[in-house]
Amino acid sequence: MALSDAPQFGPATALSCRECGTLYDLGPIFACSECFGPLEVAYDFGDVRREDIESGPTNIWRYRALLPVPENVATKPNLQPGWTKLIKADNLAAELGLRSLHVKDDSGNPTHSFKDRVVSIALEAARAFGFHTLSCSSTGNLAGAVGAAAARAGLDSCVFIPANLEEAKITMAAVYGGRLVAIDGTYDEVNRFCSELIGDELGEKWGFVNVNLRPFYAEGSKTLAYEIAEQLGWRLPDQIVIPVASGSQLTKVDKGFRELIKLGLVEDRPYRIFGAQAEGCSPVSAAYKAGHDVVQPVRPNTIAKSLAIGNPADGPYVLDIARRTGGAVEDVDDREVVEAIRLLARTEGVFAETAGGVTVGVLRKLVRNGALDPDAETVVLNTGDGLKTLDAVAAEARPTAVIRPSLEAFRTAFAN
Amino acid sequence: MSVSVRIPTILRTYTSGAAEVSGDGGTLREVLQKLDVDYPGIGGRILDETGKIRRFVNVYVGEEDVRFTEGLDTPTPGGSQISVIPAVAGG
Known part of the structure; x- marks a missing residue:
């Protein structure tokens, strides 16, 4: 053909x-x-x-x-995704000790994920x-x-x-x-x-x-890179944290950044790309830490099911990119994923699915272990909506109190 | 040991279009060596210059990805179903 x-x-x-x-x-x-x-x-x-x-x-x-789309693509029946919010996350930045942090919130897409x-x-x-x-x-x-x-x-x-x-x-x-x-x-x-x-x-x-x-x-993921750069005022972030399932998204965000540089749409300056995995499915993180350039498949066991790809086809490219740009690949356990979901919700009013918990959890870990520069412009991706993975937090996100509809009951419940 | 090997679309030029061929050998390595005798050149598409399985190809014996088992030394008892599949991504 x-x-x-x-x-x-x-x-x-x-x-x-x-x-x-x-x-x-x-x-x-x-x-x-x-x-x-x-x-x-x-x-x-x-x-x-x-x-x-x-x-x-x-x-x-x-x-x-x-x-790779026709000139008149915008007139065709499709979901017209993208141009999601790049949220200036000052509260989360302060909590983590970062100078400048944005959350690219892709839960705002038509079906609530990237x-x-x-x-x-x-x-x-x-x-x-x-x-x-x-x-x-x-x-x-x-x-x-x-x-x-x-x-x-x-x-x-x-x-x-x-x-x-x-x-x-x-x-x-x-x-x-x-x-x-x-x-x-x-x-x-x-x-x-x-x-x-x-x-x-x-x-x-x-x-x-x-x-x-x-x-x-896979080319669709480049649009995350284009939007982040344009929303930052046609500038690349210094460092970005991206979830890794198959590794395709991270690979294409890198491709998008390089295209923008090549086309002269942004200044050519170094950026660092960090990959985020859940510990229960972390074949790329394990390969990164072991210094390997191929990925040994694993059997996934994590609440971050949208990232549960045990045999990630683009894993080798994630390793190449993390090393080339001076980034890293890191993982967090399921408890940290849940904590991070709640942290993002509490500080910025963004309810992420488990994959977003993975990226925010890894962001926090990378700040703590010194891999991320706290003074550098940082972007973290939230790729999906928390409503899709309610079970992850349902046990902890409960009513503060259940009372009868009376002022007296409210006063009693919150007396302390 | 007689086994059957499923051939992915992009390698069927070697097998005259056959999606499944019969093979022979006690381990995956032997099966692939025999396959390359029967269909010259096909082995070099599955294994790289150093003799390892190429990084963008997955090989299964039965339901098991051989990277979980013994790789090329994985036993292939009679009647085994071997599948050669290009790696794909997305989620």
């Missing part, structure tokens, strides 16, 4: 193997047939100006000139390739994002999740009317199943957003 010259992909020109550089025509392929390396989108951007971006819509399509960004790019690719069904393997957030995007676009959907997910994520994945298949296994087993389905006639004409559309899908 040679679509290199097709206008559906805007400035994108080819797919290129991240390992060996072999080039392929833009198509629904994701692995290099030479070395199995992941394929990523290559571009010819031409001249991109701040003014053109600033006059665009208040969603990710303001960056369409930097994405996944709307990536799915929206994959959706355009699915349209271009003539797929009728949108699909994915998911740890929860992605399944909801795919269901919603397919509904908006008028496509069928069939999404696959591990059966033991949080109730809210199962409900959100099912409510949009597509097929939801729960698999008795871990995310990694669901992922493997989807990889086999894709080579089978059962999966004919299906766009698996994070498998055969993955090169397109």
